[in-house]
Amino acid sequence: MSLTSLAAALTQALQEGFGHTVPERIGVAVSGGGDSMALLDLLRVWGKAELYxxxxxxxxxxxxxxEVASVADYVAHHGLKHTALRWDWDRQGNLQQAAREGRRRLLRDWAGAQGLGCVALGHTADDQAETFLMRLARGSGVDGLSAMEPARKEGDITWVRPLLKVRRETLRAYLRERGLAWADDPSNDDETYDRIKARQMMATLEPLGLSVARLTQTSDHMRAQRGLADWAVERAEQDVMSYDVGDVLFDRTGLKALPDALQARLISKALGWVSGNSYRPRFKALAEVLDAHAPKALHGCLVIPKAGMLRISREWNAVKDLRTGVDAVWDGRWRLARAGGGVSAGLEIAALGEAGMAQVPDWRLSARPRQSVLSSPAVWQGDTLVSAPLAGLANGWEAQVLAP
Structure with a gap:
C-alpha cells in the first residue's frame, strides 16, 4: 500500500468515525512500537489536526x-506536544488485563486534562484477527467476537482506530520507506501470552482460508449482529424494564417470555449500570438469576425477586467501604446536593448501612426493600448521619442518579 493509499485510508476512517467532522485537536497514544509510530507519522503528514x-x-x-524517550525525541523534532505517563502494577489480578485497563485509565485522564475529545489508537487488521481467535478459543458469543469499532465514545472521550483496515506489515514497510525507527517488544515472541499464540497460529490457518482478511470480515459480521441485538434490547426495555431511582425493575413474566439471549442481555445491561462493571457475567450466572426465589448476589449487585418483579440493587458489600467528599460522584453514578448550597466542612458520602438505618426509624415509608436502602448513598459527618434521601431523611439534601 502506497503512502497515498495509506493517507486515503486514514482520512476515510477518521471522517467515518467522526461523521465527516474531524476534530481540530487529536490525542495520539504512542508506545514506540511500529503500529503507533506509523499512526503518529501518518497523522502528522496528514496535517489536518493539532496532535497531542x-x-x-x-x-x-x-x-x-x-522507548518512551524515543517517542519524545520524534515529537520534539516535529514540534509536537508529548506527555510521558507511568503505570505501576499493584500485583493484583491478571497482569495483561491490569496493564490494558491501567493504560486506558491513564490515557483517559490525560485526555481530559488536555481538553481533548478523542484519542487515536494504533490497532491494525492483524490485531482484529488475533482478538477474534483469542475470544473464539474462550467460547465467546456475538459480543466477544465482534470487531473492534473504528470509533467508540466512552464518556467525554472518543477512542478512534484509523488503521483497523491496514495490515501490520504494511505499516512496517511504510516506516522503512520513511526511514523511521520503531521498537519491537520482546514479549511479542513470548508464547506464554495468548495473543502471541494466536499470532503464530495465523500462519497455520492461512492455507485453510482463515486469513486475516477473512477473520476480520467475520468479525465485522458479528459486529452487525451485535448492533441488531442492541436494537432489540432497546425495544424490549420499554415493555419489561423500569427504574426506581437507582434500582432497575423487571416485569418477571414479560422478561421470561423473551428469547433467552435477549433476557440475558437485559439483565446484564441492568447489572452493568447498577454496579458500574463493564464486563458481563457468564451466561450460566444470568440464567440462575432469572430462576432465583431468594435474593442473590451477582456482579456487585443484589437481585431481589418479589411479587412478579425482579429488582436489581447495589450490593451492600460492594460499597460498604466506599467514601467520597460530598462534591464528588459516589459509586460512579450518585450526586448528593443540598438545596441552596452551603455545605459544612467534614461531610462525606457513604452507604447508609445498618448504623444509618438505626438512625432512620421510618425508612420503611420509602417503600424500598431493606437491602436496597442499606446500600443507598447518605451524607455523614463522622459517625453522625446528616441525610439519607432515599430512606426518607432528606434534611434539605437530594440524591440524583446519573442517567443509565
Missing part, C-alpha cells in the same frame, strides 16, 4: 523508558 502525544511506560521492561 502520550506514551505510557508500564515499567515492566528495562527498555520501556528508552
Amino acid at each position: 502525544v502520550a506514551s505510557v511506560d508500564h515499567g515492566l521492561r528495562p527498555e520501556s523508558a528508552e
Whole structure:
C-alpha cells in the first residue's frame, strides 16, 4: 500500500468515525512500537489536526523508558506536544488485563486534562484477527467476537482506530520507506501470552482460508449482529424494564417470555449500570438469576425477586467501604446536593448501612426493600448521619442518579 493509499485510508476512517467532522485537536497514544509510530507519522503528514502525544511506560521492561524517550525525541523534532505517563502494577489480578485497563485509565485522564475529545489508537487488521481467535478459543458469543469499532465514545472521550483496515506489515514497510525507527517488544515472541499464540497460529490457518482478511470480515459480521441485538434490547426495555431511582425493575413474566439471549442481555445491561462493571457475567450466572426465589448476589449487585418483579440493587458489600467528599460522584453514578448550597466542612458520602438505618426509624415509608436502602448513598459527618434521601431523611439534601 502506497503512502497515498495509506493517507486515503486514514482520512476515510477518521471522517467515518467522526461523521465527516474531524476534530481540530487529536490525542495520539504512542508506545514506540511500529503500529503507533506509523499512526503518529501518518497523522502528522496528514496535517489536518493539532496532535497531542502520550506514551505510557508500564515499567515492566528495562527498555520501556528508552522507548518512551524515543517517542519524545520524534515529537520534539516535529514540534509536537508529548506527555510521558507511568503505570505501576499493584500485583493484583491478571497482569495483561491490569496493564490494558491501567493504560486506558491513564490515557483517559490525560485526555481530559488536555481538553481533548478523542484519542487515536494504533490497532491494525492483524490485531482484529488475533482478538477474534483469542475470544473464539474462550467460547465467546456475538459480543466477544465482534470487531473492534473504528470509533467508540466512552464518556467525554472518543477512542478512534484509523488503521483497523491496514495490515501490520504494511505499516512496517511504510516506516522503512520513511526511514523511521520503531521498537519491537520482546514479549511479542513470548508464547506464554495468548495473543502471541494466536499470532503464530495465523500462519497455520492461512492455507485453510482463515486469513486475516477473512477473520476480520467475520468479525465485522458479528459486529452487525451485535448492533441488531442492541436494537432489540432497546425495544424490549420499554415493555419489561423500569427504574426506581437507582434500582432497575423487571416485569418477571414479560422478561421470561423473551428469547433467552435477549433476557440475558437485559439483565446484564441492568447489572452493568447498577454496579458500574463493564464486563458481563457468564451466561450460566444470568440464567440462575432469572430462576432465583431468594435474593442473590451477582456482579456487585443484589437481585431481589418479589411479587412478579425482579429488582436489581447495589450490593451492600460492594460499597460498604466506599467514601467520597460530598462534591464528588459516589459509586460512579450518585450526586448528593443540598438545596441552596452551603455545605459544612467534614461531610462525606457513604452507604447508609445498618448504623444509618438505626438512625432512620421510618425508612420503611420509602417503600424500598431493606437491602436496597442499606446500600443507598447518605451524607455523614463522622459517625453522625446528616441525610439519607432515599430512606426518607432528606434534611434539605437530594440524591440524583446519573442517567443509565
